[in-house]
Amino acid sequence: MDFELILRITPFMAEAAWMTVQLFAVTLILGLIVASVLTWAGFSRSALLRGFARVYISIMRGTPLLVQLFVLYFGGPQLGLSLDAFTAGCICFGLNIGAYISVGMRGAILAVSPGQTEAARALGFGRAQTMRFFILPQAAPLILRSVGVNAVILLKSTALVSAIGVVELTAAGQRFANATYQPFEALGVAAVFYLALTYLVTGGVALLERRFGVEEGKPS
Amino acid sequence: MTTQTQPMVLLKGIRKHFGSHEVLKGIDLTVERGKIVSIIGPSGSGKSTLLRSINMLEPPNAGEIWLNGELVNQPLTGRAYETHINAVRQKMGKVFQQFNLFPHLTALQNLTIGPIKLKGVSPAEAKVQAMELLAKVGLADKADAYPARLSGGQKQRVAIARALAMRPQVMLFDEATSALDPELVDEVNLVMKQLAAEQMTMLIVTHEMNFAAEVSDWVLFMEDGLVVEQGPPEQVLKNPVMARTQSFLRKHLAS
Numbered sequence: 001m002d003f004e005l006i007l008r009i010t011p012f013m014a015e016a017a018w019m020t021v022q023l024f025a026v027t028l029i030l031g032l033i034v035a036s037v038l039t040w041a042g043f044s045r046s047a048l049l050r051g052f053a054r055v056y057i058s059i060m061r062g063t064p065l066l067v068q069l070f071v072l073y074f075g076g077p078q079l080g081l082s083l084d085a086f087t088a089g090c091i092c093f094g095l096n097i098g099a100y101i102s103v104g105m106r107g108a109i110l111a112v113s114p115g116q117t118e119a120a121r122a123l124g125f126g127r128a129q130t131m132r133f134f135i136l137p138q139a140a141p142l143i144l145r146s147v148g149v150n151a152v153i154l155l156k157s158t159a160l161v162s163a164i165g166v167v168e169l170t171a172a173g174q175r176f177a178n179a180t181y182q183p184f185e186a187l188g189v190a191a192v193f194y195l196a197l198t199y200l201v202t203g204g205v206a207l208l209e210r211r212f213g214v215e216e217g218k219p220s
Numbered sequence: 221m222t223t224q225t226q227p228m229v230l231l232k233g234i235r236k237h238f239g240s241h242e243v244l245k246g247i248d249l250t251v252e253r254g255k256i257v258s259i260i261g262p263s264g265s266g267k268s269t270l271l272r273s274i275n276m277l278e279p280p281n282a283g284e285i286w287l288n289g290e291l292v293n294q295p296l297t298g299r300a301y302e303t304h305i306n307a308v309r310q311k312m313g314k315v316f317q318q319f320n321l322f323p324h325l326t327a328l329q330n331l332t333i334g335p336i337k338l339k340g341v342s343p344a345e346a347k348v349q350a351m352e353l354l355a356k357v358g359l360a361d362k363a364d365a366y367p368a369r370l371s372g373g374q375k376q377r378v379a380i381a382r383a384l385a386m387r388p389q390v391m392l393f394d395e396a397t398s399a400l401d402p403e404l405v406d407e408v409n410l411v412m413k414q415l416a417a418e419q420m421t422m423l424i425v426t427h428e429m430n431f432a433a434e435v436s437d438w439v440l441f442m443e444d445g446l447v448v449e450q451g452p453p454e455q456v457l458k459n460p461v462m463a464r465t466q467s468f469l470r471k472h473l474a475s
Contacts, residue, residue: 119320122275123334123386124310126302133333137324 005185009176016172017193023086023158023168024197027093028151034098039105043131053102060099066160068092073164089161097154104146108139140212148205152198159194169193226289228253228390228421229274234283236269236445243269244280245445251390251438253288254419258432258453261442262468267425270442271394274423275312276305287311288389310338313383317395319375321367327354327378328363331385338386346385353381357411373404377411390421398427429472433457441465 041053060068072081073088083091112135120130136143162171173190177183229251236244243266251257259267272278274285276293285292292308294301322330331350335341341349354360357377367375376396383391393412397405409431416422416435426432432439432453439456441449441464449462460466 113320115316115318115320116322118277119314119316119322122277122309122312122314122316123382124306124308124338125334126306129337133337134322134324138322 002185013172013189016169019168020158024155026090030094031097031101035101035105038102042106057099060096065096085164085166089166097150101147101150105143108142112138144209151201228288230286232284234280236280243445254421255437256416256422256435257438258424258426258436259440265442266445267442268394271392271425275309310386311389313388313391315380315383315393315396317398319379321375321379323367326364326366330382334386353384357381372400373407376408380411393424395425
């Protein structure tokens, strides 16, 4: 193993990792917004909104992420939508991961005992208040867990933007691999960076779980 | 005062079906202010559904529900219905078989959240009132306990106090002691008797004939979605006229 090469490329790889982190962060925030809207639509009284959420989620989960990325980035200009690669990646991953997160949110909300809704409604709370004061606080730990799982998947999925020319960890690793003919070292460094970032994400989620995990939140 | 002459709860021809299965086949009932009505009957007779229809957790398909002169099941839709029904429900306290306390809130918070969020009572004021109610059900020392730390009997007493915190005009009890261990039943019954003594209007769905005999002013025996027999407890529970009531009571008192 060529340690000198590893040391030489690490600063450049760190820079590429920063690109991955930016992509990840923007996408996760966008994904959370998309997921919240989809979850809200999924519980709406309007059949149209519920149908929209269902169809949207099935499309996002039923087609490969890479194809979605290509459709947006290469197919977009045909419809007059020309995006730079970074923006296309953020939008595509955000729209995609939002669908996955919303499935977790929906499950977490449905896992709260129906008796809780009945008790709140019987006191005179409205639908939205019941959700806000009683259902969401109890669903929060499960929602957080689902967001955590999806965040880790997202972090690794960002590698796909290398296919449209964003120089993040995977693309940088490939370039060094091609330039040096030593793909093991070059892509190995990329892998180690991914692993470190994954630990950061799972650690952050664990921290949040301890902070917001409702310890007493077992059905009474 | 005209409102004094209104019955507290008035049901006219309540019908409810789930698909083709008719659960309530036309129930009439008058509950005067301060009276206690017990509803007894075999499982599946529709007694719980009747109680759930009164506060529209199970909206009836036909009939009228009146609360203190106000039509409960008004033919409204959308936001107007929501506003109306939320206001009406605040006047009816409901106690569930499974307690349904809010597990993420302390006993005290279970009591205060309704008055604070729905009635605009200040948190300080709500707390004072809630502590009074917790003391009344004998749980002042459990104010800061989460439901998971309470026994079944304690949970149900908190649930009763939570309903009372909204200062309801009528209390609906749906098999309040059915999920409790036998030795915990008495502490809940005691609280209900105390309410009875304070002239709270109550509708009680129960399997406990002795308790019904003790507290009720009026007893309804239901079967197959119909009222088979009704009257004062000494008649319905001690000297029932209908053969069906007699056989039900024989089985129930024997077991």
